[in-house]
Amino acid sequence: MARLFGTDGVRGLANGDLTPELALAVAASAARVLAAHDRSHRPVAVVGRDPRASGEMLEAAVVAGLASAGADVLRVGVLPTPAVAHLVGALDADLGVMISASHNPMPDNGIKLFAAGGHKLPDGIEDEIEAGLVSDAARPTGAEIGRVSDVPDAVQRYAQHLLESISHPLTGLRVVVDCANGAASFAAPEVYRKAGAEVFAIHAEPDGININEDCGSTHIDQLRAAVREHNADLGIAHDGDADRCLAVDAAGELVDGDQIMAVLALAMAEAGELTHGTLVATVMSNLGLHLAMRDNGVRLRTTAVGDRYVLEELRAGGFALGGEQSGHVVFPALATTGDGLLTALHLMSRVAATGKPLAELAGVMRRLPQVLVNVPVADKAAVVGSGVVQDAVKDVETELGEQGRVLLRQSGTEQLVRVMVEAPSHELAQASADRLAGVVSSVS
Numbered sequence: 311m312a313r314l315f316g317t318d319g320v321r322g323l324a325n326g327d328l329t330p331e332l333a334l335a336v337a338a339s340a341a342r343v344l345a346a347h348d349r350s351h352r353p354v355a356v357v358g359r360d361p362r363a364s365g366e367m368l369e370a371a372v373v374a375g376l377a378s379a380g381a382d383v384l385r386v387g388v389l390p391t392p393a394v395a396h397l398v399g400a401l402d403a404d405l406g407v408m409i410s411a412s413h414n415p416m417p418d419n420g421i422k423l424f425a426a427g428g429h430k431l432p433d434g435i436e437d438e439i440e441a442g443l444v445s446d447a448a449r450p451t452g453a454e455i456g457r458v459s460d461v462p463d464a465v466q467r468y469a470q471h472l473l474e475s476i477s478h479p480l481t482g483l484r485v486v487v488d489c490a491n492g493a494a495s496f497a498a499p500e501v502y503r504k505a506g507a508e509v510f511a512i513h514a515e516p517d518g519i520n521i522n523e524d525c526g527s528t529h530i531d532q533l534r535a536a537v538r539e540h541n542a543d544l545g546i547a548h549d550g551d552a553d554r555c556l557a558v559d560a561a562g563e564l565v566d567g568d569q570i571m572a573v574l575a576l577a578m579a580e581a582g583e584l585t586h587g588t589l590v591a592t593v594m595s596n597l598g599l600h601l602a603m604r605d606n607g608v609r610l611r612t613t614a615v616g617d618r619y620v621l622e623e624l625r626a627g628g629f630a631l632g633g634e635q636s637g638h639v640v641f642p643a644l645a646t647t648g649d650g651l652l653t654a655l656h657l658m659s660r661v662a663a664t665g666k667p668l669a670e671l672a673g674v675m676r677r678l679p680q681v682l683v684n685v686p687v688a689d690k691a692a693v694v695g696s697g698v699v700q701d702a703v704k705d706v707e708t709e710l711g712e713q714g715r716v717l718l719r720q721s722g723t724e725q726l727v728r729v730m731v732e733a734p735s736h737e738l739a740q741a742s743a744d745r746l747a748g749v750v751s752s753v754s
Contacts, residue, residue, distance in 0.1 A: 314443075315436040317616045319422035321411055324364030328419055330371035336421055337375030337407065339442035341456075343435060344404050345380065352456070353381040356401060356424075358394035358464075359409035360493040360551045363518035364419045368409050372421065377456035378449055381405070386464035388516075390493045390552035392649035393468040395428035399646070400467055410493065413528050413549040416521050428646040430618060469501050475644050476655050478663040480507035485658065486545040488533040489514040490526025494552035498651055502546075505655060506662075510540045522549065527556045527637055527650075534562035544661065544668045546654045547637075554637035555650035557657060559669040567637040568599040570657055572675040574639070575608055575631055577660045583630060584608065590623045590632030592616070597715040597732045602675035615719075617648055678714070679736035681743040683729045687754035690720040690727050702749040706731070706742050714738070716746065727754075 314320055320336060322328040337355075344353045355376045359365035369385070376383050381404075386397055391408045398406035406424030414420075423431050423439075431439075450456075461467075485507045489495040491514070499511040512532065513525035525532060527547040537545040537558055544565075545558040557565040571589060578584040588609040591599060595612070603610045611627065613619040617640070620632045624642045633639035638648035645652055661668050687693045699718070707716050714733040721728060729746045733739035 314440045317618055318412070319420050321414065321418060321420035323417055324362075324368065324419035328368070328421070330367055333368045333371040333421060334375035334378075335443045336439065337372040338379040339439045340405060340407075340423055341376050341379035341381035342442055342447055343438045348404070353405060354384065354401070354403040355381050355405040355407060356384045356386055356394055356398050356403045357407045357409070358386040358389040358397075360521065361388050361491070361495070361516035361518055362411070362416050362419060362521045362550070364417075365409045366518075368419055368421070372407050372409060373458055376407070377458055379456070380450040380454055381456045383456060383458045385458065385460045387460070388493055388496075389464060389468065390497060390649070390651060391422065392553055392645055392647050392652065393464070393497065395424050395647045396468055396471055396645065397461070397464060398424050398426065398428040400471070401461070408551065410551040412551045412553065413522055413526065416519055416523065424646070430621065430647065465497055465500075469497060469504065472501050472651055472655055473504055475652060476505065476659040478659045480505040480658050480662050483507045483544070483658055483662055484510075484540060484542040486510045486512060486533060486536045486540055486542045487514075487654075488512050488526055488530070488536075488545065488547045490522050490548055490550050491516040491520040492522065492526065492548065492550035492552060494548045494651060498546070498548060498552065498654070501651055501655070502658070505658075507658065510536065510542065512536050526550065527554045530556065530558060530564065534558050537562050544658070546658075548650045549637075552650045553648040555639065555653040555657070556637045557654070557668065559672065560667055561669065563669065565668060565672045566677070567633055567635045567639060568596045569672040569675050569677065570637070570653060571631065571633050571639060572599055572602050573660055573671045574653075574656055575603065576606055576674060578631055579606070579608055585628055585630040588627065588629050590620055590627070590629050592620060592634050593717055593719070594730070595635050596677050596680060598675045598677045606674070621647070678732045678734065679739045680730065680732045681736070681739040683743045683747040684721070685727045685729060685747050685750045685754070687725055687727050687750065689754070690725055693727050693750055693754050694718055694720055696753045698753055699749055702746055706746060710742065714742070716742070718746070718750075
């Protein structure tokens with residue numbers, strides 16, 4: 311049987327794969343596991359969700375599961391995922407539960423769990439929770455049943471945390487924010503206004519059905535148009551649970567996660583805040599980021615794809631900044647997970663503090679054309695390890711030199727080999743990727 315927990319919690323079609331019964335069982339098991347690890351007090355859990363319709367149903371199931379296992383529940387309502395993570399620590403809770411499928415379509419949903427302090431649960435604890443789903447554990451009765459209460463100032467607590475993190479206000483900036491009709495729909499415009507910006511919010515009217523629908527960080531065309539329409543200095547795009555941030559400059563040009571990290575890394579290095587002069591990114595970050603950091607004296611550490619691996623490297627090395635091309639950016643001193651609002655605030659604060667347009671700041675990095683080809687194979691491990699494939703990769707790398715890069719990796723979920731090539735021109739990247747894909751296909 312496949313592991314229930316993926317790299318980002320439990321996800322699936324709401325009321326199909328992810329049923330209320332499963333949600334209740336996962337929550338109850340999580341409460342029991344936590345109680346078993348620390349019997350000094352009754353567990354306290356923070357529960358939040360994004361606004362998709364199924365979240366109402368799943369929230370009820372999660373709350374019931376937690377209380378039935380003896381945990382007290384603090385409901386914080388519709389809030390970004392990083393807000394829930396923050397509040398776990400701020401409210402001194404033992405567990406956080408975020409009900410969201412992030413940037414996935416509305417019919418999907420998910421359950422993400424946070425440990426004390428707002429950190430992601432270790433794999434071992436997730437395994438214990440999964441094993442506990444089949445447990446016929448005794449349930450508390452009477453006064454031992456968990457109690458449920460709401461946190462009416464949850465948004466204000468999170469907003470204050472964000473606003474205290476920046477040293478320069480956003481006064482004078484005109485900003486468009488695309489909230490993806492998601493969890494940031496109230497918090498993001500409110501926080502950016504309080505920070506001093508003039509804010510135009512789009513896709514900030516969630517109805518439970520329209521989350522991520524042709525909007526947000528995966529569909530930025532309407533944000534581009536709105537930035538030009540309002541003559542704004544820049545635009546910010548969040549996803550459904552607001553743990554991502556992408557941007558567009560005044561001309562509507564995309565500023566992706568790599569470019570955002572480049573701007574922030576140089577700002578932190580200038581302020582003496584970039585620990586060990588190092589930025590952490592994944593192997594999928596553009597070669598342009600590597601070249602820009604090298605040219606500016608910043609070391610770049612790379613990890614496997616996935617924000618959990620970035621987090622692990624940040625903690626292991628004591629580094630101060632890391633993230634992904636997709637817009638997950640982590641400031642370990644300020645947050646335990648990717649926080650789209652925090653990222654946007656610090657990016658806009660840098661624009662305001664320098665008086666330079668975003669396009670100029672992002673211009674420190676030239677994004678090289680990147681081509682990705684997925685090749686179906688019979689045995690992905692054998693193909694990647696093949697001498698013929700490795701020789702072909704070396705040949706292309708030699709031809710590209712320092713101005714290009716090749717990355718071959720196995721899909722984590724399918725029998726695919728992903729061939730990624732970066733080069734000075736799209737034509738060269740495409741030709742090189744097609745050539746390698748042909749070799750991979752012939753070996754399989």
